[in-house]
Amino acid sequence: MEKLDPNTVFDNERSDQVDFEIAFTAFVVTIVLSVSGNDFGYTVLKALVISLSGFTLLRKMAVSNQHTSPDKVLRWTMPFIQAITLVALVQIFMQFGALVVQQFSLPLSPVVVASPLVPMFFVGVFAFHEKVTKDASIYLALLCYNASERAREADIFGLTNDLDDWCLNHAAIFVTFSNSESIPPELAWLEHRVESEASPPLYGLFAVGAVGYVLIWLLISWALGSAVLNLVFLFFIFFTKYPIQFWYSRFGLARITPDRSGWIDGLIVLLGLLAANLTILPRYG
Numbered sequence: 241m242e243k244l245d246p247n248t249v250f251d252n253e254r255s256d257q258v259d260f261e262i263a264f265t266a267f268v269v270t271i272v273l274s275v276s277g278n279d280f281g282y283t284v285l286k287a288l289v290i291s292l293s294g295f296t297l298l299r300k301m302a303v304s305n306q307h308t309s310p311d312k313v314l315r316w317t318m319p320f321i322q323a324i325t326l327v328a329l330v331q332i333f334m335q336f337g338a339l340v341v342q343q344f345s346l347p348l349s350p351v352v353v354a355s356p357l358v359p360m361f362f363v364g365v366f367a368f369h370e371k372v373t374k375d376a377s378i379y380l381a382l383l384c385y386n387a388s389e390r391a392r393e394a395d396i397f398g399l400t401n402d403l404d405d406w407c408l409n410h411a412a413i414f415v416t417f418s419n420s421e422s423i424p425p426e427l428a429w430l431e432h433r434v435e436s437e438a439s440p441p442l443y444g445l446f447a448v449g450a451v452g453y454v455l456i457w458l459l460i461s462w463a464l465g466s467a468v469l470n471l472v473f474l475f476f477i478f479f480t481k482y483p484i485q486f487w488y489s490r491f492g493l494a495r496i497t498p499d500r501s502g503w504i505d506g507l508i509v510l511l512g513l514l515a516a517n518l519t520i521l522p523r524y525g
Contacts, residue, residue, distance in 0.1 A: 243389045249382055249424045250375070250490065258300050260491040265292045265321070268328045275335055281519035285331060288515070292324045299493060318494045319505040323512030325484050330477055330516040333357045334524045350524040351469045358476045359453055365483035369490075370419055377418035379490055381427050384411035409433060470521045474513045481509055 272289045276282075295317045302310035337354030340346065346353065370376040388407035412433035415423060423431070456472075488494035 243386045244382055244426050249378070249426055254303050254493065257491065257493045258296075258303050261296045261299060261321075261488070261493060264487065264492070265296045265325070268325060269293055272328050272331050275331075277523070279523065281523050284515070284519045285327070288324050289328050292321060292328070295321050295324075303493070314493050318488065319508040322481060322484055322488060322494075322505070323508045325488075326477065326481055326509060327512045327516045327520070329361075329480060329484070330474070330513075331520050333361075333477075334520055338524050349466060349469060351466070351473045351521070355473055355476070356454075358473075358480060359450065361480055362483055365486065369486075374419045374421065375490065376486070377414045378420055378424065378427065379486060381411040381414035381418070381430065384408070384414060385427065385430070470517060473521075474517055477516075478509065478513060 269289045269292055273286065277285075299310070299314060299317055302313035333354040334350055336357065337350030337352075340353050341348060341350050366376040366380075369379075384407045388404045388411065391403040391407060408430070411427070412430040415427050415430045453476075485494065
């Protein structure tokens with residue numbers, strides 16, 4: 241078996257993917273710039289989100305150019321686009337938290353108020369797509385399938401076979417759970433790997449995760465200072481990169497196959513969060 245190309249599974253056209261990136265980044269830029277500010281942090285934030293439009297324009301030109309392959313431009317601009325989108329998400333969450341605190345005169349930090357938005361965003365994105373576009377489970381199944389192929393190619397301390405089976409089993413569960421009216425043939429055969437009644441224990445996992453998340457924030461807000469609150473908030477924000485990657489790889493030009501730039505993606509995202517810690521969070525401290 242070989243890794244599956246997401247463009248083959250989802251039958252994507254590059255022109256449509258570019259259009260999505262342009263529309264989505266314009267939406268993000270509009271939301272961020274709708275809130276005015278004159279301090280240095282906001283100036284840096286404004287420059288970052290405006291550069292988001294510049295990156296998508298560069299990608300549009302690369303795809304439209306018939307004289308050279310656009311792959312290098314697409315590969316090296318995507319980590320910056322994802323990181324800046326993450327920074328913009330921090331601003332949106334914090335602005336919401338500050339608005340709630342001001343509206344209801346709450347004796348809480350905007351960071352604490354904004355913190356529930358992180359799991360709500362994470363769950364909401366995938367729940368919306370599974371219910372409306374019916375592609376979230378197929379996407380997750382594709383990730384698990386390709387992970388099984390990577391495990392098959394690598395020798396990880398003799399655990400390759402177990403890891404390969406584990407990934408394939410979870411790919412099969414997501415295929416079975418999918419609401420899609422037409423399972424792509426590249427993944428449809430996985431339905432036979434699990435019993436018909438099998439399904440991910442989503443409600444149980446969600447309940448345990450929600451309770452744990454609330455307890456963590458109650459403990460932190462009671463025992464620790466604002467600097468630690470900010471760092472913990474950014475730690476959880478880091479994981480919202482997965483819904484963002486879903487959007488850009490499912491509907492945009494990002495790749496979810498191993499030809500991505502690896503650890504550099506994570507490093508650039510961490511630099512983006514550092515920028516958010518220095519420019520956005522102090523405004524709401």
